[in-house]
Amino acid sequence: MIVTFKETAAIVAISMWSALSVIRQLYPRKPHWLSVIDICSLVPSWRFFGPKPTTSDLHLLLSYKKRGVTVESVDITPYYPRSILSAVWNPRRRLRKSMASLARVLRVAPARSRRYRSAEMILAAYATSLPRSVYGRRRRFDLVSRPVNMIDSTEECVFKSDEYVYKVRS
Protein backbone atom coordinates (compact mmCIF):
# COMPACT_ATOMS: atom_id res chain seq x y z
CA MET A 1 0.00 0.00 0.00
CA ILE A 2 1.45 3.39 -1.03
CA VAL A 3 0.66 6.28 1.29
CA THR A 4 0.85 9.71 -0.31
CA PHE A 5 2.30 12.87 1.27
CA LYS A 6 -1.23 14.32 1.81
CA GLU A 7 -2.31 11.17 3.61
CA THR A 8 0.80 11.13 5.78
CA ALA A 9 0.32 14.79 6.71
CA ALA A 10 -3.35 14.20 7.59
CA ILE A 11 -2.55 11.11 9.67
CA VAL A 12 0.27 12.88 11.53
CA ALA A 13 -1.96 15.91 12.28
CA ILE A 14 -4.84 13.72 13.50
CA SER A 15 -2.47 11.59 15.60
CA MET A 16 -0.99 14.67 17.26
CA TRP A 17 -4.47 16.01 17.99
CA SER A 18 -5.45 12.65 19.52
CA ALA A 19 -2.25 12.50 21.60
CA LEU A 20 -2.87 16.01 22.97
CA SER A 21 -6.47 15.01 23.76
CA VAL A 22 -5.23 12.04 25.80
CA ILE A 23 -2.64 14.19 27.63
CA ARG A 24 -5.27 16.88 28.38
CA GLN A 25 -7.38 14.38 30.35
CA LEU A 26 -4.55 13.88 32.83
CA TYR A 27 -4.81 17.46 34.08
CA PRO A 28 -7.81 18.92 35.96
CA ARG A 29 -7.00 22.36 34.45
CA LYS A 30 -5.49 23.09 31.08
CA PRO A 31 -1.70 23.33 31.56
CA HIS A 32 -0.08 26.58 30.45
CA TRP A 33 1.99 24.95 27.68
CA LEU A 34 -1.19 23.48 26.19
CA SER A 35 -3.00 26.83 26.33
CA VAL A 36 -0.13 28.28 24.27
CA ILE A 37 -0.38 25.54 21.62
CA ASP A 38 -4.16 25.20 21.68
CA ILE A 39 -5.16 28.83 21.23
CA CYS A 40 -8.35 27.83 19.35
CA SER A 41 -9.51 25.46 22.12
CA LEU A 42 -9.58 22.38 19.89
CA VAL A 43 -8.18 20.00 22.50
CA PRO A 44 -11.14 18.72 24.51
CA SER A 45 -11.53 18.15 28.22
CA TRP A 46 -13.88 15.28 28.94
CA ARG A 47 -13.92 15.42 32.76
CA PHE A 48 -17.62 16.30 32.98
CA PHE A 49 -18.64 17.01 36.58
CA GLY A 50 -15.70 15.03 37.90
CA PRO A 51 -14.18 14.25 40.26
CA LYS A 52 -16.06 16.78 42.42
CA PRO A 53 -19.07 18.35 40.74
CA THR A 54 -20.06 21.97 41.25
CA THR A 55 -22.01 22.10 44.46
CA SER A 56 -22.69 25.82 44.47
CA ASP A 57 -24.63 28.33 42.41
CA LEU A 58 -23.22 31.64 41.29
CA HIS A 59 -25.23 34.75 42.04
CA LEU A 60 -24.60 38.25 40.81
CA LEU A 61 -25.96 40.57 43.49
CA LEU A 62 -26.51 44.25 42.81
CA SER A 63 -26.67 46.95 45.48
CA TYR A 64 -27.84 50.41 44.43
CA LYS A 65 -29.01 53.74 45.70
CA LYS A 66 -32.27 55.13 44.41
CA ARG A 67 -33.95 58.33 45.68
CA GLY A 68 -31.73 58.25 48.77
CA VAL A 69 -32.69 54.69 49.65
CA THR A 70 -30.00 52.00 49.51
CA VAL A 71 -31.18 48.66 48.23
CA GLU A 72 -28.86 45.75 49.03
CA SER A 73 -28.16 42.51 47.20
CA VAL A 74 -30.77 42.26 44.45
CA ASP A 75 -30.13 39.07 42.50
CA ILE A 76 -29.51 39.95 38.83
CA THR A 77 -28.19 36.53 37.83
CA PRO A 78 -29.60 35.50 34.44
CA TYR A 79 -32.22 33.11 35.78
CA TYR A 80 -33.92 30.63 33.55
CA PRO A 81 -36.75 28.44 34.74
CA ARG A 82 -36.46 25.11 32.97
CA SER A 83 -39.24 22.96 31.59
CA ILE A 84 -39.36 19.64 29.79
CA LEU A 85 -38.71 21.62 26.60
CA SER A 86 -35.20 22.39 27.87
CA ALA A 87 -34.29 18.87 26.85
CA VAL A 88 -34.49 20.14 23.27
CA TRP A 89 -34.09 23.92 23.48
CA ASN A 90 -32.09 25.52 26.27
CA PRO A 91 -30.05 28.49 25.08
CA ARG A 92 -29.94 30.40 28.37
CA ARG A 93 -27.67 27.85 30.06
CA ARG A 94 -24.88 29.46 28.03
CA LEU A 95 -25.28 32.68 30.03
CA ARG A 96 -24.75 30.75 33.26
CA LYS A 97 -21.77 28.94 31.72
CA SER A 98 -20.33 32.25 30.62
CA MET A 99 -20.74 33.67 34.12
CA ALA A 100 -19.12 30.56 35.59
CA SER A 101 -16.11 30.99 33.33
CA LEU A 102 -15.81 34.66 34.41
CA ALA A 103 -15.97 33.55 38.05
CA ARG A 104 -13.22 31.00 37.40
CA VAL A 105 -10.99 33.75 35.98
CA LEU A 106 -11.71 35.99 39.00
CA ARG A 107 -10.80 33.11 41.31
CA VAL A 108 -7.57 31.94 39.69
CA ALA A 109 -6.07 34.89 37.77
CA PRO A 110 -3.77 37.35 39.57
CA ALA A 111 -5.75 40.45 40.64
CA ARG A 112 -3.98 42.91 38.35
CA SER A 113 -3.68 40.65 35.34
CA ARG A 114 -5.26 41.48 32.01
CA ARG A 115 -7.58 38.44 32.25
CA TYR A 116 -8.78 39.46 35.69
CA ARG A 117 -9.48 43.04 34.64
CA SER A 118 -11.22 41.85 31.49
CA ALA A 119 -13.53 39.56 33.52
CA GLU A 120 -14.22 42.37 35.99
CA MET A 121 -15.05 44.80 33.20
CA ILE A 122 -17.46 42.36 31.54
CA LEU A 123 -19.39 41.88 34.80
CA ALA A 124 -19.28 45.62 35.51
CA ALA A 125 -20.55 46.42 32.02
CA TYR A 126 -23.38 43.94 32.51
CA ALA A 127 -24.31 45.27 35.96
CA THR A 128 -24.19 48.91 34.88
CA SER A 129 -26.18 48.32 31.70
CA LEU A 130 -29.35 47.31 33.56
CA PRO A 131 -32.09 49.99 33.31
CA ARG A 132 -31.62 53.10 35.44
CA SER A 133 -35.37 53.41 36.01
CA VAL A 134 -35.32 50.20 38.07
CA TYR A 135 -31.84 50.03 39.58
CA GLY A 136 -30.84 53.68 40.15
CA ARG A 137 -27.64 55.33 38.98
CA ARG A 138 -24.97 54.36 41.52
CA ARG A 139 -24.37 50.63 41.73
CA ARG A 140 -22.07 48.07 43.26
CA PHE A 141 -22.14 44.38 42.59
CA ASP A 142 -20.90 41.22 44.24
CA LEU A 143 -20.38 37.84 42.64
CA VAL A 144 -21.06 35.19 45.26
CA SER A 145 -20.94 31.44 45.20
CA ARG A 146 -23.74 29.91 47.29
CA PRO A 147 -23.37 26.23 48.19
CA VAL A 148 -26.48 24.21 47.47
CA ASN A 149 -26.12 22.61 50.87
CA MET A 150 -26.12 25.56 53.29
CA ILE A 151 -25.84 23.37 56.39
CA ASP A 152 -22.14 22.56 56.23
CA SER A 153 -20.75 25.41 54.15
CA THR A 154 -20.99 29.16 53.85
CA GLU A 155 -21.34 31.61 51.01
CA GLU A 156 -18.11 32.59 49.24
CA CYS A 157 -17.66 36.08 47.84
CA VAL A 158 -15.84 35.60 44.54
CA PHE A 159 -15.69 39.29 43.68
CA LYS A 160 -16.71 42.59 45.27
CA SER A 161 -16.83 45.56 42.94
CA ASP A 162 -16.23 49.27 43.43
CA GLU A 163 -19.13 51.62 42.84
CA TYR A 164 -20.08 52.06 39.20
CA VAL A 165 -22.28 54.69 37.63
CA TYR A 166 -25.06 53.74 35.22
CA LYS A 167 -24.14 54.51 31.64
CA VAL A 168 -26.54 55.22 28.82
CA ARG A 169 -26.20 52.53 26.15
CA SER A 170 -24.92 53.85 22.85
Add this chain to the structure above:
Amino acid sequence: MMDSVMSGTALARSIAIASVGGVLTDCELLSLHKHFRRDSLLTARGRLDRLMGRTALMNTWTRLMHKPSILVIIGLRLAACIVIIYSVTQGSPSRLALVTYCICTLLLNLRGGIGNNGSDQMTTIVLFLACIAALVDTPVVVGYVVLTIALQLSLAYLAAGGVKLTSRAWLSGEAVCSIMKSQTFGCEPVYRLFSRSRRIATLIGIAVVCTEVLCAAAPWLPPRACVALLVIAAVSHISIAITMGLNTFVPAFLAAYPSALCVSAALWSHA
Protein backbone atom coordinates in the same frame (compact mmCIF):
# COMPACT_ATOMS: atom_id res chain seq x y z
CA MET B 1 -8.20 -2.61 7.56
CA MET B 2 -11.64 -1.06 7.45
CA ASP B 3 -13.97 -1.57 4.50
CA SER B 4 -13.92 1.75 2.61
CA VAL B 5 -17.66 1.73 1.79
CA MET B 6 -18.57 0.95 5.38
CA SER B 7 -16.28 3.63 6.82
CA GLY B 8 -17.50 6.17 4.24
CA THR B 9 -21.13 5.50 5.21
CA ALA B 10 -20.33 5.66 8.93
CA LEU B 11 -18.50 8.96 8.50
CA ALA B 12 -21.36 10.42 6.46
CA ARG B 13 -23.82 9.48 9.24
CA SER B 14 -21.54 10.95 11.90
CA ILE B 15 -21.24 14.17 9.88
CA ALA B 16 -25.02 14.45 9.41
CA ILE B 17 -25.80 13.96 13.12
CA ALA B 18 -23.02 16.34 14.20
CA SER B 19 -24.37 18.94 11.79
CA VAL B 20 -27.83 18.60 13.35
CA GLY B 21 -26.12 19.39 16.68
CA GLY B 22 -24.39 22.32 14.99
CA VAL B 23 -27.71 23.67 13.72
CA LEU B 24 -29.19 23.44 17.23
CA THR B 25 -26.17 25.17 18.82
CA ASP B 26 -26.15 28.01 16.30
CA CYS B 27 -29.91 28.53 16.53
CA GLU B 28 -29.53 28.78 20.31
CA LEU B 29 -26.66 31.26 19.96
CA LEU B 30 -28.64 33.39 17.50
CA SER B 31 -31.60 33.42 19.88
CA LEU B 32 -29.25 34.99 22.46
CA HIS B 33 -28.31 37.81 20.05
CA LYS B 34 -29.02 40.51 22.67
CA HIS B 35 -26.29 39.07 24.89
CA PHE B 36 -23.52 39.55 22.32
CA ARG B 37 -23.48 43.30 23.08
CA ARG B 38 -20.33 44.74 24.65
CA ASP B 39 -22.17 45.16 27.96
CA SER B 40 -23.52 41.66 28.22
CA LEU B 41 -22.33 38.25 29.32
CA LEU B 42 -21.55 36.76 25.91
CA THR B 43 -19.23 39.56 24.91
CA ALA B 44 -15.76 38.76 23.46
CA ARG B 45 -13.14 37.78 26.03
CA GLY B 46 -10.18 39.64 24.51
CA ARG B 47 -7.95 36.56 24.38
CA LEU B 48 -5.83 38.02 21.59
CA ASP B 49 -5.08 41.35 23.32
CA ARG B 50 -1.63 40.24 24.41
CA LEU B 51 -0.72 38.93 20.97
CA MET B 52 -1.98 41.81 18.87
CA GLY B 53 -1.68 44.82 21.19
CA ARG B 54 -3.42 48.03 20.13
CA THR B 55 -2.90 47.66 16.41
CA ALA B 56 -5.17 48.21 13.41
CA LEU B 57 -5.44 44.41 13.16
CA MET B 58 -6.69 44.30 16.75
CA ASN B 59 -9.30 46.97 15.99
CA THR B 60 -10.55 44.96 13.01
CA TRP B 61 -10.62 41.79 15.13
CA THR B 62 -12.54 43.56 17.92
CA ARG B 63 -15.09 44.89 15.42
CA LEU B 64 -15.45 41.42 13.87
CA MET B 65 -16.01 39.75 17.22
CA HIS B 66 -18.79 42.02 18.40
CA LYS B 67 -22.35 42.55 17.31
CA PRO B 68 -23.41 42.57 14.45
CA SER B 69 -20.42 40.86 12.74
CA ILE B 70 -20.36 38.01 15.23
CA LEU B 71 -23.98 37.19 14.39
CA VAL B 72 -23.02 37.01 10.71
CA ILE B 73 -20.27 34.47 11.58
CA ILE B 74 -22.74 32.37 13.60
CA GLY B 75 -25.29 32.66 10.78
CA LEU B 76 -22.67 31.55 8.27
CA ARG B 77 -21.82 28.52 10.40
CA LEU B 78 -25.51 27.68 10.69
CA ALA B 79 -25.86 27.88 6.89
CA ALA B 80 -22.77 25.66 6.53
CA CYS B 81 -24.32 23.03 8.82
CA ILE B 82 -27.57 23.05 6.81
CA VAL B 83 -25.62 22.66 3.55
CA ILE B 84 -23.60 19.80 5.07
CA ILE B 85 -26.81 17.95 6.05
CA TYR B 86 -28.28 18.49 2.58
CA SER B 87 -25.09 17.43 0.80
CA VAL B 88 -24.78 14.27 2.90
CA THR B 89 -28.31 13.27 1.89
CA GLN B 90 -27.23 13.82 -1.75
CA GLY B 91 -24.23 11.50 -1.49
CA SER B 92 -21.14 13.27 -0.13
CA PRO B 93 -20.59 16.18 2.27
CA SER B 94 -19.85 19.55 0.71
CA ARG B 95 -16.16 20.42 1.15
CA LEU B 96 -16.85 24.14 0.96
CA ALA B 97 -19.45 23.90 3.73
CA LEU B 98 -17.11 21.84 5.93
CA VAL B 99 -14.27 24.34 5.44
CA THR B 100 -16.67 27.23 6.18
CA TYR B 101 -17.81 25.47 9.35
CA CYS B 102 -14.20 24.98 10.47
CA ILE B 103 -13.17 28.60 9.80
CA CYS B 104 -16.23 29.99 11.63
CA THR B 105 -15.62 27.64 14.58
CA LEU B 106 -11.96 28.66 14.79
CA LEU B 107 -13.01 32.32 14.86
CA LEU B 108 -15.66 31.70 17.53
CA ASN B 109 -13.26 29.65 19.68
CA LEU B 110 -10.59 32.33 19.38
CA ARG B 111 -13.15 34.92 20.46
CA GLY B 112 -14.31 32.91 23.47
CA GLY B 113 -17.16 33.82 25.77
CA ILE B 114 -20.01 31.92 24.13
CA GLY B 115 -20.42 29.41 26.93
CA ASN B 116 -18.97 26.43 25.07
CA ASN B 117 -19.15 23.00 26.64
CA GLY B 118 -18.31 19.36 25.96
CA SER B 119 -21.01 19.00 23.34
CA ASP B 120 -19.49 21.80 21.26
CA GLN B 121 -16.13 20.07 21.58
CA MET B 122 -17.46 16.77 20.28
CA THR B 123 -19.32 18.44 17.37
CA THR B 124 -16.13 20.35 16.52
CA ILE B 125 -14.00 17.18 16.62
CA VAL B 126 -16.37 15.24 14.33
CA LEU B 127 -16.72 18.04 11.78
CA PHE B 128 -13.03 19.05 11.80
CA LEU B 129 -12.01 15.42 11.24
CA ALA B 130 -14.69 15.14 8.54
CA CYS B 131 -13.21 18.23 6.89
CA ILE B 132 -9.74 16.63 6.83
CA ALA B 133 -11.25 13.44 5.39
CA ALA B 134 -13.15 15.40 2.73
CA LEU B 135 -10.07 17.41 1.72
CA VAL B 136 -7.73 14.42 1.44
CA ASP B 137 -10.51 12.06 0.32
CA THR B 138 -8.74 8.70 0.31
CA PRO B 139 -9.98 5.45 1.93
CA VAL B 140 -6.94 5.37 4.26
CA VAL B 141 -7.68 8.81 5.73
CA VAL B 142 -11.45 8.20 5.88
CA GLY B 143 -10.78 4.98 7.81
CA TYR B 144 -8.34 6.76 10.12
CA VAL B 145 -10.84 9.56 10.75
CA VAL B 146 -13.57 7.06 11.66
CA LEU B 147 -11.14 5.32 14.01
CA THR B 148 -10.20 8.67 15.62
CA ILE B 149 -13.84 9.63 16.18
CA ALA B 150 -14.40 6.27 17.90
CA LEU B 151 -11.24 6.83 19.93
CA GLN B 152 -12.41 10.29 21.04
CA LEU B 153 -15.78 8.85 22.07
CA SER B 154 -14.04 6.15 24.05
CA LEU B 155 -11.67 8.69 25.62
CA ALA B 156 -14.58 10.98 26.52
CA TYR B 157 -16.43 8.25 28.40
CA LEU B 158 -13.26 6.85 29.97
CA ALA B 159 -12.05 10.26 31.23
CA ALA B 160 -15.50 11.24 32.52
CA GLY B 161 -16.07 7.88 34.22
CA GLY B 162 -12.47 7.44 35.37
CA VAL B 163 -12.30 10.69 37.35
CA LYS B 164 -15.70 9.97 38.92
CA LEU B 165 -14.61 6.46 39.86
CA THR B 166 -12.04 7.93 42.25
CA SER B 167 -14.58 10.27 43.82
CA ARG B 168 -16.35 9.35 47.05
CA ALA B 169 -19.00 12.01 46.30
CA TRP B 170 -20.07 10.20 43.13
CA LEU B 171 -20.07 6.72 44.60
CA SER B 172 -22.04 7.80 47.66
CA GLY B 173 -24.73 9.58 45.64
CA GLU B 174 -23.86 12.93 47.23
CA ALA B 175 -22.73 14.35 43.87
CA VAL B 176 -25.98 13.60 42.03
CA CYS B 177 -27.95 15.02 44.97
CA SER B 178 -25.94 18.26 44.92
CA ILE B 179 -26.21 18.63 41.16
CA MET B 180 -29.97 18.09 41.26
CA LYS B 181 -30.30 20.69 44.01
CA SER B 182 -28.34 23.37 42.15
CA GLN B 183 -30.11 26.09 40.19
CA THR B 184 -27.78 25.72 37.23
CA PHE B 185 -28.23 22.03 36.45
CA GLY B 186 -30.76 20.94 39.02
CA CYS B 187 -34.20 19.41 38.77
CA GLU B 188 -36.48 19.90 41.76
CA PRO B 189 -38.65 16.74 41.40
CA VAL B 190 -35.57 14.53 40.98
CA TYR B 191 -33.89 16.20 43.95
CA ARG B 192 -37.00 15.56 46.08
CA LEU B 193 -36.89 11.90 45.05
CA PHE B 194 -33.19 11.66 45.96
CA SER B 195 -33.64 13.39 49.30
CA ARG B 196 -36.49 11.00 50.19
CA SER B 197 -34.43 7.94 49.31
CA ARG B 198 -30.69 8.22 49.59
CA ARG B 199 -30.39 4.69 48.25
CA ILE B 200 -31.77 5.77 44.86
CA ALA B 201 -29.24 8.65 44.73
CA THR B 202 -26.38 6.26 45.50
CA LEU B 203 -27.64 3.84 42.86
CA ILE B 204 -27.89 6.59 40.23
CA GLY B 205 -24.42 7.90 41.14
CA ILE B 206 -22.90 4.43 40.71
CA ALA B 207 -24.95 3.85 37.52
CA VAL B 208 -23.60 7.08 35.96
CA VAL B 209 -20.00 6.09 36.73
CA CYS B 210 -20.48 2.49 35.52
CA THR B 211 -22.24 3.59 32.31
CA GLU B 212 -19.42 5.99 31.44
CA VAL B 213 -16.65 3.51 32.19
CA LEU B 214 -18.35 0.61 30.37
CA CYS B 215 -19.33 2.72 27.34
CA ALA B 216 -15.66 3.63 26.88
CA ALA B 217 -15.17 0.02 25.79
CA ALA B 218 -18.06 0.05 23.28
CA PRO B 219 -16.10 0.63 20.03
CA TRP B 220 -13.66 -2.18 20.83
CA LEU B 221 -16.28 -4.84 21.70
CA PRO B 222 -18.25 -7.12 19.32
CA PRO B 223 -21.05 -5.29 17.42
CA ARG B 224 -23.89 -6.65 19.60
CA ALA B 225 -22.22 -5.55 22.83
CA CYS B 226 -21.31 -2.25 21.18
CA VAL B 227 -24.93 -1.59 20.16
CA ALA B 228 -26.18 -2.51 23.64
CA LEU B 229 -23.72 -0.17 25.35
CA LEU B 230 -24.39 2.67 22.92
CA VAL B 231 -28.14 2.31 23.49
CA ILE B 232 -27.52 2.61 27.25
CA ALA B 233 -25.28 5.65 26.64
CA ALA B 234 -27.91 7.27 24.39
CA VAL B 235 -30.61 6.72 27.03
CA SER B 236 -28.34 8.26 29.64
CA HIS B 237 -27.68 11.32 27.42
CA ILE B 238 -31.42 11.77 26.88
CA SER B 239 -32.09 11.47 30.64
CA ILE B 240 -29.38 14.06 31.32
CA ALA B 241 -30.92 16.37 28.71
CA ILE B 242 -34.31 16.07 30.43
CA THR B 243 -33.09 16.44 34.02
CA MET B 244 -30.13 18.81 33.60
CA GLY B 245 -31.05 20.69 30.43
CA LEU B 246 -27.84 19.64 28.64
CA ASN B 247 -29.68 19.28 25.33
CA THR B 248 -26.84 19.67 22.83
CA PHE B 249 -24.98 16.67 24.26
CA VAL B 250 -27.52 14.31 22.65
CA PRO B 251 -26.73 15.03 18.95
CA ALA B 252 -23.06 15.75 19.71
CA PHE B 253 -22.35 12.35 21.26
CA LEU B 254 -24.80 10.43 19.07
CA ALA B 255 -22.76 11.72 16.13
CA ALA B 256 -19.81 9.58 17.17
CA TYR B 257 -21.89 6.39 17.44
CA PRO B 258 -21.92 5.40 13.72
CA SER B 259 -18.12 5.60 13.73
CA ALA B 260 -17.93 3.53 16.93
CA LEU B 261 -20.21 0.88 15.38
CA CYS B 262 -18.12 0.83 12.21
CA VAL B 263 -14.90 0.30 14.19
CA SER B 264 -16.54 -2.47 16.20
CA ALA B 265 -17.79 -4.19 13.03
CA ALA B 266 -14.38 -3.88 11.36
CA LEU B 267 -12.49 -5.22 14.38
CA TRP B 268 -14.73 -8.25 14.84
CA SER B 269 -15.58 -9.05 11.20
CA HIS B 270 -12.82 -11.68 10.95
CA ALA B 271 -13.37 -13.12 14.40
